[in-house]
Amino acid sequence: MKPAKAALTGLLALLAALAAGHLVAAFVGLSASPYLAVGNAFIDLTPSWLKDFAVSTFGTADKLVLLTGMAVVLAGIGAGAGLASRNSPASGSLVAVLLGFVGVVAVATRPDVGALAVLAPVAGTAAGVYVFRHLHKEARESASRRDFLITAGLAVTAGVVGQVFGSRTDVEGSRRAVGDLTPEVKAPEIPVGADFVRDGTPSFITSSEDFYRIDTALSVPRIRAEEWALRVHGMVERPMVLTFEEIRSRDLVEETVTLTCVSNEVGGPYISTANFVGVRIGDVLREAGVKAGADQLFSTSDDGFTAGSPLDHVLEHGLIAIGMNGQPLPAEHGFPARLVVPGLYGYVSATKWVTDLKVTTFAQDQGYWIPRGWATRAPIKASSRIDRPARNGEVRGRTVIAGTAWAQPRGVAKVEVRIDGGPWREAQLGADVSDTTWRMWRVELDLRPGSHTAECRATDKSGLTQDQARLDPVPDGATGWHSVTFTVE
Ligand SMILES: Nc1nc2c(c(=O)[nH]1)N[C@H]1C(S)=C(S)[C@@H](COP(=O)(O)O)O[C@H]1N2
């Protein structure tokens, strides 16, 4: 067989296998798709250094990079297997079965699929082996371009149909059915002067579309509120299961909360603020009756992510949120429900698509990121960021430097700015909304034309000033002053 034809045979067989797996997954849960399951397993197994590299290099595009990388590697394996089988299909079939085995293991260990899920990788393997042997035979006998085209067409169709059917869970319909969420207690209006949008800060409330997104989910979990329930158990007197209706019919509260990601680099974008609507975790847990000795609330999501939060903090501040900025949560921010705990980093508290709350101890259970090198307890560090001028930006006329600062739950007391290593000058602060939200700042300066570097540092209300020493986000949040170099015309 010609090398090109042999490689194409392997490639098409692999495509057929993935497509068949994806198609069957549409009926047993899209996360049973071998392609997605292997990607998710890869995410869960990635060593911390590689994950940190991926996040700092690709940011939130890391998932696209992973899926593309997988496609390239798989294409290489497929073509290689085809080339290795130029005389007999045996080695290609063996590769198909080995890949199938990887798929079965990846799917069987998914937390969010049922027992039938292994049908997807099994069907994929069968399709891969069948197509490979079929094309191999055809290619040896009469070189039929038509056969290759038909196979490719069928595979692509199966994959697309699988994707369309697999994501048919009508999340948007369920969100519409939930409708507006009217809290009993509304969050106070954001006062005028809380942000300096004209000077370049973000608006105080982030729109749900612009809200940063961080999670380990390759495909957004699609859950209808009607089918969702939250289990509350562990060290409690009265375990319970709450439906969405039971939560929504309670007195809803609304709170303005700034969420922050521990993996934010100095000057990074992973911080946003929204009005969250929900019920107090404290109220729910007091009904369940917390037993003595518990010190951790361990929350689990539909897709198997876990977070462990200090129980005392959660009892006082935590929300089971079902709404964001007046609407049901968007799917990518956790619909139907998530946790929001003002004052804690997201990785130890903000579980999206939450389905399980276990009252436990830190000695007993470890959240997702803890064995991956991140700190068990990580108070949010006072931080500040220059939003304008932009890096290498140009300024005309008077220079206004503006930005953001945060130190939840202690609150921001002061932000200072210095130019070219000169004396620190206190910035004007935006209106103080609450200690668990960010605070905007601005300062106006007369600078000589030419290149300048601005640095900023925040002091929290406990009197602690940001540390100059540059530390990486791992294990408990970055430190260092943000600096921006710009030119005055
Ligand atoms: N199910 C699930 N919830 C999760 C995560 C996740 O990976 N899976 N990531 C957490 C992290 S690290 C952060 S910073 C916040 C981000 O919430 P957002 O995407 O709504 O901004 O969600 C938290 N909740």
Ligand SMILES: [Mo]
């Ligand atoms: Mo995070």
